[in-house]
Amino acid sequence: MSADDLQLVGKCLAGDAAGLRAFVERFQNLVFGLCLRMLGHRHDAEDVTQDVFLRAIRSLHHWDGERPLEPWLLTIAANRCRTALTTRKRKVRSLVAEDPAAPQPTQLDLGDELELALATLRDEYRLCFTLYYAQELSLAEISKIIGSPEGTIKTWLYRARRELAQFLRDRGVAPVMNDHELQ
Amino acid sequence: MNCNDFEARLESMLEQPWAPRQNANARHLEDPELRSHLAGCPACHELWEANRLLDEAVTAWRVAPPSVEMADRILFALAQEPPAVPLPKAVAAHPVAQPAKNSTPATPVRRHGRRHAAPITLAVAMSGLAALVLLSVDWREPVADPAAVANLPNPPASVVVPVEPPSLKALAEPDVPVEELVRSAGSAYLALAQRAANVFEDATTGVIPAPTIPDPQQPLPEKSAPAWLQKVGDGLTPWQNRLGNTLDQWLDDSPAAKG
Numbered sequence: 001m002s003a004d005d006l007q008l009v010g011k012c013l014a015g016d017a018a019g020l021r022a023f024v025e026r027f028q029n030l031v032f033g034l035c036l037r038m039l040g041h042r043h044d045a046e047d048v049t050q051d052v053f054l055r056a057i058r059s060l061h062h063w064d065g066e067r068p069l070e071p072w073l074l075t076i077a078a079n080r081c082r083t084a085l086t087t088r089k090r091k092v093r094s095l096v097a098e099d100p101a102a103p104q105p106t107q108l109d110l111g112d113e114l115e116l117a118l119a120t121l122r123d124e125y126r127l128c129f130t131l132y133y134a135q136e137l138s139l140a141e142i143s144k145i146i147g148s149p150e151g152t153i154k155t156w157l158y159r160a161r162r163e164l165a166q167f168l169r170d171r172g173v174a175p176v177m178n179d180h181e182l183q
Numbered sequence: 184m185n186c187n188d189f190e191a192r193l194e195s196m197l198e199q200p201w202a203p204r205q206n207a208n209a210r211h212l213e214d215p216e217l218r219s220h221l222a223g224c225p226a227c228h229e230l231w232e233a234n235r236l237l238d239e240a241v242t243a244w245r246v247a248p249p250s251v252e253m254a255d256r257i258l259f260a261l262a263q264e265p266p267a268v269p270l271p272k273a274v275a276a277h278p279v280a281q282p283a284k285n286s287t288p289a290t291p292v293r294r295h296g297r298r299h300a301a302p303i304t305l306a307v308a309m310s311g312l313a314a315l316v317l318l319s320v321d322w323r324e325p326v327a328d329p330a331a332v333a334n335l336p337n338p339p340a341s342v343v344v345p346v347e348p349p350s351l352k353a354l355a356e357p358d359v360p361v362e363e364l365v366r367s368a369g370s371a372y373l374a375l376a377q378r379a380a381n382v383f384e385d386a387t388t389g390v391i392p393a394p395t396i397p398d399p400q401q402p403l404p405e406k407s408a409p410a411w412l413q414k415v416g417d418g419l420t421p422w423q424n425r426l427g428n429t430l431d432q433w434l435d436d437s438p439a440a441k442g
Contacts, residue, residue: 017258024254032249046249046256053257111243133241138200158194165233168240 005069012060024053030070030135031077037130038081039088040119048084052077074135075145078127085123110173117167125160128153184220189227192217193234201241313383369430373423380419 008026011019031052036045056076063072118126124146131142139157143150184192221228250256 020258020261021254024257028249028253028257032253033246036246042247046253049249049253050257050260054261057261109243110240111245114237114240114244117240132197133201133244134246136201139198154194154197157197161197161234161237164240165230165237168236169233173236173240 006065009060009063009065009069012057020057023057027070027073028053031073033134034074034077034130035081037115037118037134038078038123038126039084040115044084044088048077048080052080055080070135071137071141071145074131074137078131078145081127082123113168113171113173114164117164117171120167121160121163124148125156125163128156129160129164132157184216186220186224186227189217189220189224189230193230309383313379365430365433373426380416 005026008019008023012023028049032045032049035048035052036042039045039048052073056073059076063069118129121129127146128142131137131145132139137145139150139153142153146153148156221231
């Protein structure tokens with residue numbers, strides 16, 4: 001926990017409006033990034049990001065100052081994303097059943113292809129993958145955020161990679177560079 | 184190295200966080216054992232290529248930042264929500280936190296369930312305990328020995344003698360009069376009800392012990408547990424009498440009795 005973050009939290013708890021704004025601006029990319037990758041929809045991600053910050057700011061007095069702030073925020077964000085995904089599945093199940101063969105874009109760059117592939121993953125795989133690659137967290141940190149054993153996280157991550165790679169191959173996506181070292 | 188070793192190697196690469204691992208592919212290829220296996224195994228080579236492709240995709244994976252007014256939106260929402268805990272002073276005083284002149288205050292939701300959580304939990308626990316005791320008791324066992332009850336200093340006016348309810352086999356016997364069967368069954372079920380009441384009383388007394396042993400010569404304190412139980416008993420007595428009278432009347436009016 002950095003001194004800057006402690007100071008920022010102190011300002012928020014003291015009711016300093018500038019502190020609250022700084023708090024949001026300091027962590028909004030972190031939270032929004034996770035929400036957008038989990039939900040795949042910008043508007044939904046902004047709604048959930050707002051919800052995450054409201055909850056976090058209201059719970060700041062419960063936060064343990066000895067622990068880092070980012071994993072705490074990411075835990076709240078992960079839980080809110082899972083709730084949003086569950087709600088969304090209930091809402092759109094009938095729509096998906098009506099149109100199972102929705103047209104998919106064909107000309108995409110590699111990042112967009114990955115985004116498309118991520119949407120096919122199970123929620124927990126997608127969460128692991130996002131926390132590992134986008135937030136660059138270790139397995140131990142992800143384990144604490146999700147609340148599952150490290151071994152499970154590793155397995156989910158490995159399966160996520162395998163499924164994503166398969167999806168990319170099925171889409172005909174080729175590596176940018178060939179592996180000349182092997183030749 | 185075989186294919187299992189190769190897969191294990193791929194999996195173990197995940198044990199390091201992503202950022203330091205970005206050039207791990209090249210480092211791993213420096214391993215001659217890995218290189219020779221990949222050169223001779225098309226399946227693992229394909230897997231390796233797929234992983235390389237995924238790593239490239241992750242590197243190209245970008246997320247656009249949130250909209251610029253995200254902070255404004257969050258602060259506005261924070262100020263608008265009814266506070267579960269007192270809002271920070273600066274937020275509460277912010278202009279956006281002030282309600283519009285024509286707005287109506289939100290009706291607070293009252294949570295009745297939480298207010299009565301303890302009594303409800305206690306009641307459920309007591310009922311569950313009584314049910315468990317009832318289930319564990321052999322109901323055919325006599326409630327009390329009538330002779331022993333008669334020797335009590337203050338014997339009750341009537342003692343229900345438990346009788347085993349008639350079996351279906353007995354009902355099929357042509358020589359057993361129907362009113363005999365009904366009377367027998369009624370007595371047995373009354374005894375069962377009495378036992379249930381006793382068990383419930385015991386369980387309640389166990390949960391809410393009386394502060395002192397009441398003096399039989401003195402009236403019970405108004406708010407004591409025994410007084411409360413006595414009130415319950417008094418309230419049930421008319422129902423018990425009514426049930427008995429109805430049963431007797433039915434038996435008297437039956438064709439067998441008239442015959």
